[in-house]
Amino acid sequence: xxxxxxxxxxxxxxxxxxxxxxxxxxxxxxxxxxxxxxxxxxxxxxxxxxxxxxxxxxxxxxxxxxxxxxxxxxxxxxxxxxxxxxxxxxxxxxxxxxxxxxxxxxxxxxxxxxxxxxxxxxxxxxxxxxxxxxxxxxxxxxxxxxxxxxxxxxxxxxxxxxxxxxxxxxxxxxxxxxxxxxxxxxxxxxxxxxxxxxxxxxxxxxxxxxxxxxxxxxxxxxxxxxxxxxxxxxxxxxxxxxxxxxxxxxxxxxxxxxxxxxxxxxxxxxxxxxxxxxxxxxxxxxxxxxxxxxxxxxxxxxxxxxxxxxxxxxxxxxxxxxxxxxxxx
Amino acid sequence: xxxxxxxxxxxxxxxxxxxxxxxxxxxxxxxxxxxxxxxxxxxxxxxxxxxxxxxxxxxxxxxxxxxxxxxxxxxxxxxxxxxxxxxxxxxxxxxxxxxxxxxxxxxxxxxxxxxxxxxxxxxxxxxxxxxxxxxxxxxxxxxxxxxxxxxxxxxxxxxxxxxxxxxxxxxxxxxxxxxxxxxxxxxxxxxxxxxxxxxxxxxxxxxxxxxxxxxxxxxxxxxxxxxxxxxxxxxxxxxxxxxxxxxxxxxxxxxxxxxxxxxxxxxxxxxxxxxxxxxxxxxxxxxxxxxxxxxxxxxxxxxxxxxxxxxxxxxxxxx
Amino acid sequence: xxxxxxxxxxxxxxxxxxxxxxxxxxxxxxxxxxxxxxxxxxxxxxxxxxxxxxxxxxxxxxxxxxxxxxxxxxxxxxxxxxxxxxxxxxxxxxxxxxxxxxxxxxxxxxxxxxxxxxxxxxxxxxxxxxxxxxxxxxxxxxxxxxxxxxxxxxxxxxxxxxxxxxxxxxxxxxxxxxxxxxxxxxxxxxxxxxxxxxxxxxxxxxxxxxxxxxxxxxxxxxxxxxxxxxxxxxxxxxxxxxxxxxxxxxxxxxxxxxxxxxxxxxxxxxxxxxxxxxxxxxxxxxxxxxxxxxxxxxxxxxxxxxxxxxxxxx
Ligand SMILES: Nc1ncnc2c1ncn2[C@@H]1O[C@H](COP(=O)(O)OP(=O)(O)OP(=O)(O)O)[C@@H](O)[C@H]1O
Ligand SMILES: [Mg+2]
Numbered sequence: 010x011x012x013x014x015x016x017x018x019x020x021x022x023x024x025x026x027x028x029x030x031x032x033x034x035x036x037x038x039x040x041x042x043x044x045x046x047x048x049x050x051x052x053x054x055x056x057x058x059x060x061x062x063x064x065x066x067x068x069x070x071x072x073x074x075x076x077x078x079x080x081x082x083x084x085x086x087x088x089x090x091x092x093x094x095x096x097x098x099x100x101x102x103x104x105x106x107x108x109x110x111x112x113x114x115x116x117x118x119x120x121x122x123x124x125x126x127x128x129x130x131x132x133x134x135x136x137x138x139x140x141x142x143x144x145x146x147x148x149x150x151x152x153x154x155x156x157x158x159x160x161x162x163x164x165x166x167x168x169x170x171x172x173x174x175x176x177x178x179x180x181x182x183x184x185x186x187x188x189x190x191x192x193x194x195x196x197x198x199x200x201x202x203x204x205x206x207x208x209x210x211x212x213x214x215x216x217x218x219x220x221x222x223x224x225x226x227x228x229x230x231x232x233x234x235x236x237x238x239x240x241x242x243x244x245x246x247x248x249x250x251x252x253x254x255x256x257x258x259x260x261x262x263x264x265x266x267x268x269x270x271x272x273x274x275x276x277x278x279x280x281x282x283x284x285x286x287x288x289x290x291x292x293x294x295x296x297x298x299x300x301x302x303x304x305x306x307x308x309x310x311x312x313x314x315x316x317x318x319x320x321x322x323x324x325x326x327x328x329x330x331x332x333x334x335x336x337x338x
Numbered sequence: 339x340x341x342x343x344x345x346x347x348x349x350x351x352x353x354x355x356x357x358x359x360x361x362x363x364x365x366x367x368x369x370x371x372x373x374x375x376x377x378x379x380x381x382x383x384x385x386x387x388x389x390x391x392x393x394x395x396x397x398x399x400x401x402x403x404x405x406x407x408x409x410x411x412x413x414x415x416x417x418x419x420x421x422x423x424x425x426x427x428x429x430x431x432x433x434x435x436x437x438x439x440x441x442x443x444x445x446x447x448x449x450x451x452x453x454x455x456x457x458x459x460x461x462x463x464x465x466x467x468x469x470x471x472x473x474x475x476x477x478x479x480x481x482x483x484x485x486x487x488x489x490x491x492x493x494x495x496x497x498x499x500x501x502x503x504x505x506x507x508x509x510x511x512x513x514x515x516x517x518x519x520x521x522x523x524x525x526x527x528x529x530x531x532x533x534x535x536x537x538x539x540x541x542x543x544x545x546x547x548x549x550x551x552x553x554x555x556x557x558x559x560x561x562x563x564x565x566x567x568x569x570x571x572x573x574x575x576x577x578x579x580x581x582x583x584x585x586x587x588x589x590x591x592x593x594x595x596x597x598x599x600x601x602x603x604x605x606x607x608x609x610x611x612x613x614x615x616x617x618x619x620x621x622x623x624x625x626x627x628x629x630x631x632x633x634x635x636x637x638x639x640x641x642x643x644x645x646x647x648x649x650x651x652x653x654x655x656x657x
Numbered sequence: 658x659x660x661x662x663x664x665x666x667x668x669x670x671x672x673x674x675x676x677x678x679x680x681x682x683x684x685x686x687x688x689x690x691x692x693x694x695x696x697x698x699x700x701x702x703x704x705x706x707x708x709x710x711x712x713x714x715x716x717x718x719x720x721x722x723x724x725x726x727x728x729x730x731x732x733x734x735x736x737x738x739x740x741x742x743x744x745x746x747x748x749x750x751x752x753x754x755x756x757x758x759x760x761x762x763x764x765x766x767x768x769x770x771x772x773x774x775x776x777x778x779x780x781x782x783x784x785x786x787x788x789x790x791x792x793x794x795x796x797x798x799x800x801x802x803x804x805x806x807x808x809x810x811x812x813x814x815x816x817x818x819x820x821x822x823x824x825x826x827x828x829x830x831x832x833x834x835x836x837x838x839x840x841x842x843x844x845x846x847x848x849x850x851x852x853x854x855x856x857x858x859x860x861x862x863x864x865x866x867x868x869x870x871x872x873x874x875x876x877x878x879x880x881x882x883x884x885x886x887x888x889x890x891x892x893x894x895x896x897x898x899x900x901x902x903x904x905x906x907x908x909x910x911x912x913x914x915x916x917x918x919x920x921x922x923x924x925x926x927x928x929x930x931x932x933x934x935x936x937x938x939x940x941x942x943x944x945x946x947x948x949x950x951x952x953x954x955x956x957x958x959x960x961x962x963x964x965x966x967x968x969x970x971x
Contacts, residue, residue: 073874101877104876111871111872111875116869118872119891121966130886131877494670497902497905497954498671498905499908499909500905500909501909502927502947505939506682509931509934511686586801590801593913594928595931612807617807620811629800629801629804629808633796636799636800
């Protein structure tokens, strides 16, 4: 699974990314000091409960946030900071270098355009392919994702189920062979078997072109199955990051542990206490009001700290890095 | 006449358009947005709203000054508008805008005309709003067959070419502003009815309405005490836009000479200037000033109406 | 009932009701129905009054008169104008082509330019150029069309003396007609443009915050590509019927433009009929205009159902 070699430089490096939205009720701090690296060919899962800012991180990488968003930090891709690129430069990166699968496939597709055309359009606009050839390639891609048949090609999004639209979005995200695919809840709307199939196909195409995958999901088991590494997000901050297997077998952050305990096979225990406000988040460690092992020091901001992993990779290499944002380490 | 277009961003833009004439289309247009999307959309346009409000403030000031002009015509006008001086005087220190063919002072005429023009606009809009509100409330509250029939009638009214119809009817009657106002009121209620209906459809499903129904209050009681107050804020902007439509229509009809010759309105002023030599002789102060007044007044009403509508839509999205 | 049948019945009912209204008006209005049907100032002897009364069927029961009325309509018989001594239908059809000559080009350019400019204004709503253009069209939108004509005439004919004051032609050559038509067509175009502009702008402003527009951006489309490949059609579809409803108003505007420019079309026909109380002509014109407006609505409906796959497939 771990196709990444330890000496690889990261393909995407997020540094200190903070995003806030000005709203009528105040500043919504949707992401704070988010740092992570995405390596070539790897799958990094970004997990966390709903509303913690996962989609916001994804959109800010693509510069797709609305005007009321204030973004700080950097997102280094191919030596350039994506956050400071112009709209024109960004349009050359979107779709062809970095592609995104949106969370709401049925709303994200143009309701009055055939699905095949929506995919083919990318080839026409970005690569200048003729229409017929683009449509053919789009059809092939749909076929690989299990939507075959001429009739499917001619359909409109409203004639498809959510899961089918999801696959159309995935096809669109991969048609230009981007180097990074950001998939926001790609398994939503697909039932178990189909989800596995689609994810497998996605992984296959991803490996074929050597792309990296940033997988955003609620589904911890999916994250465990297909990701190499995992970042756990809580209230706009990354609390823990490390190899997926390790995080599952030995969660370090109390929040990660609590999250894992929510899983049905691990006892189905909900996290006590209410979700924090994003406008006035708790001071210090944002998890401290709900934390089982709270201490005085938790009222101050903890730092991301490296802890020893027991990874399979050679000691000292990047891959075994495990970072936790908790005073206990 | 002022169509249900809006100046601003919103997911439900024109309630009309989002709510297409027939059920089927309506279903297609309807979309569900996730919570985050809803919030993000509303915030996106929040700024636009602020800007709009500045515009509407300008509109409000203008509006108020016109209303003051109508109320205090006697005090403001330098002369009685029927008083006769030498005809066709050019603008000068005595008569700022000169005099017309009858020797009336044009500035005083202009000020007094505000009264009739505004009155017709308000009366027609009031009537249109009243009819539209009742039709919308009934259609939205009872749904089913009532709704079908009332909305069918609305659709038919929407197709009547209104100004030609008013011309035909008014030509049979003695010219009077009352009749013009009445006719316009009877024809311009359709868009109010549609907006009120779609709002009523929402409100009737709300908890407190359901509760009233469970408590056994009569339908009429529920409609007027529970539903109506919750539709007021969509009615108000429609009322403003109806004023605008009515003013334009009144000006057009008076221009054809169907206005009351014993009263002065901006439209009749232009009509007289046009038919009695003011236009051919190039006395711009005679026919351009009332026209500018019409445009300015309609503009400020439309600005306020649009801003208000937008505000309501934002609020509703945040709900 | 199937959807098409329902829609079709709506148009038919609308027509029947409006035509019936036209039958009722002269009979319900104060005054002698005979005068109301013939027009005022028609000088008649006593014997011819009785003769006419029976010829018009006014002495028969209302229901029979009503059937007769429909019989006439179905045979394109809109009555007789005693003022002009000719059948109303003939008069109207002779005048109509001039009105269409004025209205059709301006409606088309206004429609096309209005939607495109409006779409751009909505798309770049923060751009100060677009804001200025919106303010400009909003002002036009708030102006009665005939006043727009007066303004244009004041500017171009009185002040600048570029265009002739009135009429369709002096010499009748094509260039002459074009010169005469320029100002009226310009005003009409601006007028219908401003209305389409405002409607389209509102629609695009809404659509641009939709998720599919964001996804188009995420696919690597750039600015105007997103607008014209995705947003434009989506914004246009829901307002097609709205634009059609506006058609009646724009057509009425054309009538006023003709009056100001003294052009020999329907507008002046109505104006003259109004001055001489020539009721048959007034009513006939009303019927024809209604017919045009209803067909425009029908056309828009058909267009909509062909263009929108969501309706087409249901
Ligand atoms: N445009 C916006 N304006 C204001 N607040 C926003 C905006 N977009 C997102 N937010 C806020 O940012 C926070 C994070 O939202 P985000 O969509 O990233 O959550 P998420 O982790 O993707 O949740 P989910 O799992 O439900 O998709 C939320 O509290 C949301 O309310
Ligand atoms: Mg999300």
